[in-house]
Amino acid sequence: MTNGGSSRITLTFLTYSLGSSGFFHSLGYRNSRTKRGWIHKRVSKQDSPKTLVPVVASTTETPKKLSKVEKYKKDSSHLKFPLQQDLEDDNIYVSEESVQLIKFHGSYQQDNREQRKKGEQKKYQFMLRLKLPSGDMPTSLYRVLDNISTEFGNDTLRATTRSSFQIHGVLKKDLKTVFQSIIEAGGSTLGGCGDVNRNIVTTPAPFLTPDYIEVRRLAYVLAEILAPQTSSYAEIWLDGEKAGEIEFWKRNMDMKQVSQLRSFDNGRGIVTGDPVEPIYGETYLPRKFKIGITVPGDNSIDIYIHDVGIVVVSEGNEIIGYNITVGGGLGRTHNKEQTFPRLADHLGFVRREKIYELIKAIVAVQRDYGNRESRMLSRMKYLVHNMGIDAFRELVESYFGERIEPWRPLVLWKHEDYLGWFEQGNGKLFLGVPILNGRIKNDASMRLKTALRVLVDTFPEVRLNVTPEQNLLVKEIEPSTKEQITNILKEHGVPLVEDISVIFRDSMACPAFPLCPLAVTESERVMPNIVKRIETLFHHCGLSKVPLIIRMTGCPNGCARPYTAELGLVGQGPNSYQVWIGGCPNQTRLAFVYKDKVNESELEATLEPLFAYYRLEKRRGERFGNFCYRMGKDALAEYAQNFNSETVRYFKSRVSLRQETYEHLKEVAKFRRLPIAKVAEEIFSTFLSSQDSESNGTTK
Structure with missing residues (x-):
């Protein structure tokens, strides 16, 4: 191919002995072609089982009723x-x-x-x-x-x-x-x-x-x-x-x-x-x-x-x-x-x-x-x-016609959205612009459609890229135009990644009502308010600035991928959703059904016990989806059944230090290029772990 500097492609007729261990050969089948396509037809013992050979044959199988x-x-x-x-x-x-x-x-x-x-x-x-x-x-x-x-x-x-x-x-x-x-x-x-x-x-x-x-x-x-x-x-x-x-x-x-x-x-x-x-x-x-x-x-x-x-x-x-x-x-x-x-x-x-x-x-x-x-x-x-x-x-x-080689080991997967400014590698930049639920329109608060039109008219040499999370990348940006592009978006009320919360950043919804014939309830149109309510509840539970991947669909077909989210809301009826939890942040595990037919008005009552349990029992750095997966549905349901929001108090820790200790802590944090709170937490955790070891008689 001529694009991208790829290597020359050689067209080769493929031949390969598959050996007698093949699944279909173990059953005595060989490749055969019929009017309905290729089948695996029973062959006699005289036929060699070591090579799959295409042969023309008829079939007497009963026709199935096609859709x-x-x-x-x-x-x-x-x-x-x-x-x-x-x-x-x-x-x-x-x-x-x-x-x-x-x-x-x-x-x-x-x-x-x-x-x-x-x-x-x-x-x-x-x-x-x-x-x-x-x-x-x-x-x-x-x-x-x-x-x-x-x-x-x-x-x-x-x-x-x-x-x-x-x-x-x-x-x-x-x-x-x-x-x-x-x-x-x-x-x-x-x-x-x-x-x-x-x-x-x-x-x-x-x-x-x-x-x-x-x-x-x-x-x-x-x-x-x-x-x-x-x-x-x-x-x-x-x-x-x-x-x-x-x-x-x-x-x-x-x-x-x-x-x-x-x-x-x-x-x-x-x-x-x-x-x-x-x-x-x-x-x-x-x-x-x-x-x-x-x-x-x-x-x-x-x-x-x-x-x-x-x-x-x-x-x-x-x-x-x-x-x-x-x-x-x-x-x-x-x-x-x-x-x-x-x-x-x-x-x-x-x-x-x-x-x-x-x-x-x-x-x-x-x-x-x-x-x-x-x-x-x-x-x-x-x-x-x-x-x-x-x-x-x-x-x-x-x-x-060939054996498929074993899977090659890979590094761990990481969820990426590419929002914000990045260098491409050729001296130019690209900008990831968050698009709320993928809808490009003008409204009273934000004239996104106009902003993008002004941008492409002013800079026709850039290219655009729609992302799998319904956002938009502006590519091939000259560094000298960065400020001008930023101003165009800001002047039209378009938020950049630093202007939105971590929860809004990771939310997605399908279009649903009023046009999708499969939709049984709302999705895109109610998602901003739903996310705001969940975000408020998350903060109420002492989880401010903690990321959470939320995805919502108006039917079970999964267009917005709710089944791999940390929290998925799947339309199940008018104003009713099936709640899925337990997906992982890097999108390599399915969530599981937590509760059926949750009315939109009952979301806070359904989710607060889960968020409270997460706040109290999560491990350091553990995300909500991983916590739910670790605890399991039964433990989560049991906690929720016994949960009383009036008896739970969410708080932020406060520790007073002498001035010279605080100044010393600041110097260490500056040297290590870490937040003071991070350094303090490490020191306290190390000290407390040593005390636990002494009390258990494990220190030498």
């Missing part, structure tokens, strides 16, 4: 019909079939339930979601989105948890104009939604070290290898004409080589034979497919919640390969125990030159073995869960 969405996809002629006709009629909506098909094109049909009275026709409108690999975009595209949102939308933009932008409130009659405007500006919405690879999320930090450069390069290439190849996108939105502007992330890519990588067939069932969609086939994937890419230690993307997670592995400054995780996903359904959030497993390590074929193999496994009968159970996480990671790995290897 109706599968039929819509199959009958659509690669996502075209009846959507093309529906867009030409005078209705303000599209048909049931087209509702599913238009998702692949990057749009959802929605109903503003607050704009209609009972019995009235639904107030249909459309949301568009962009494809922005790694969340990066030029200011020229942002200006177009800003204009569209004002002229055709609801005058807001929504940053998403997958590093993209959504435009809400577009009417059907304006759809073609809006799509064309985005495409002609070098953007795209194809694959923003639907049963394909979605927007690839990466660490948003634009550092210029080899590993961070590789993250972005890989995201761009994989986004194109896995992009839908149907011509219906151009036929419907551009009337079959070629876009006047190529997508901005392709401009430094060798698209001929990308096409070769996509269509390369190793003879093991990865490529479908479909002339339009070589990887997906005519029915695409069973469900959405999500990829996240980062570097060791940087868990700004919640690495374990994706279908596939990719971690760049280096030796010195050389990229040698990637660690791969599989089977993550957070969506679930209330009262359906067969659905659940799941963190990914470690699949293993792959050499750099093999990454594309391995990712294609994983996608092919989900394509051929994922559940197409029940969309509720169709994510790849259920396939990995049901098979087990070892059997899943064997199956991927049968497509890949």
Whole structure:
């Protein structure tokens, strides 16, 4: 590839003996291809079990009843019909079939339930979601989105948890104009939604070290290898004409080589034979497919919640390969125990030159073995869960044609948000701007939408990056303009990271009411007040300045990732939430259900016992989520049952010192470059520990 200084990619036909220990060979199966895809067919003892060989065979297995969405996809002629006709009629909506098909094109049909009275026709409108690999975009595209949102939308933009932008409130009659405007500006919405690879999320930090450069390069290439190849996108939105502007992330890519990588067939069932969609086939994937890419230690993307997670592995400054995780996903359904959030497993390590074929193999496994009968159970996480990671790995290897190497050890993960000012590494700066719940708008207290427009108009050379926490990075900033950019934001009432509390900094909510059809209660619109109330309670319990990750959703599908938060509020009914606790700050552990159907008005009564217990029993430096996990649900519930807020007194310690002792303490603190309180705590703790040892008879 030409972008990012990557090494030359060699296209090699893969052959590899998998040995007799393979999961499917242990059962006497070999790879076979049928009209439904590749299967593992029973073979006789005369066949060698040492090599998985693709053979053509028929199958007599009983056909399963596919979901109706599968039929819509199959009958659509690669996502075209009846959507093309529906867009030409005078209705303000599209048909049931087209509702599913238009998702692949990057749009959802929605109903503003607050704009209609009972019995009235639904107030249909459309949301568009962009494809922005790694969340990066030029200011020229942002200006177009800003204009569209004002002229055709609801005058807001929504940053998403997958590093993209959504435009809400577009009417059907304006759809073609809006799509064309985005495409002609070098953007795209194809694959923003639907049963394909979605927007690839990466660490948003634009550092210029080899590993961070590789993250972005890989995201761009994989986004194109896995992009839908149907011509219906151009036929419907551009009337079959070629876009006047190529997508901005392709401009430094060798698209001929990308096409070769996509269509390369190793003879093991990865490529479908479909002339339009070589990887997906005519029915695409069973469900959405999500990829996240980062570097060791940087868990700004919640690495374990994706279908596939990719971690760049280096030796010195050389990229040698990637660690791969599989089977993550957070969506679930209330009262359906067969659905659940799941963190990914470690699949293993792959050499750099093999990454594309391995990712294609994983996608092919989900394509051929994922559940197409029940969309509720169709994510790849259920396939990995049901098979087990070892059997899943064997199956991927049968497509890949090679053994997957063991996982390489990594440094510990750390949650990063990149808010504030940073040096990029090329003499320029980037600024992380906190965006409350991702909503870019103007209101009485803050004119964020205007501020960002002034900023990109004044400094068109900068670039923007949406982060996985719904915030925005402004990149490629000349140091000489730092003060001017800061002033633009301040003049419009836009807070920077130093202006917000640690709890607001780590809060996230999904849009929910009034547009999301899955929402059962509020989320984004009530989140600021909810966070303020929780913050007040936290401070009341003596926990001021202690961080707390809070995430809120209006339904159980988990778009704002509440199941990995320290405190998650999951919509369960009108003004009612399921409370999840126990996630860890570095996003590597799931939370657990603490209480069901908690009314919004009962949050303080529900949470105060937990905060009080945490204040009294936490270990030094222990976060709330880790405390809840350590104590366990039963102990927390028992404490809460016996809790009486009137008998609890929260206090701050006060210790008086002689003046000369205090001055000495100040000198030590200055020498060690630590706060006085920190040094004092260390001294007291050391002394008290020695006293404990003496009283226990352990001192020599």
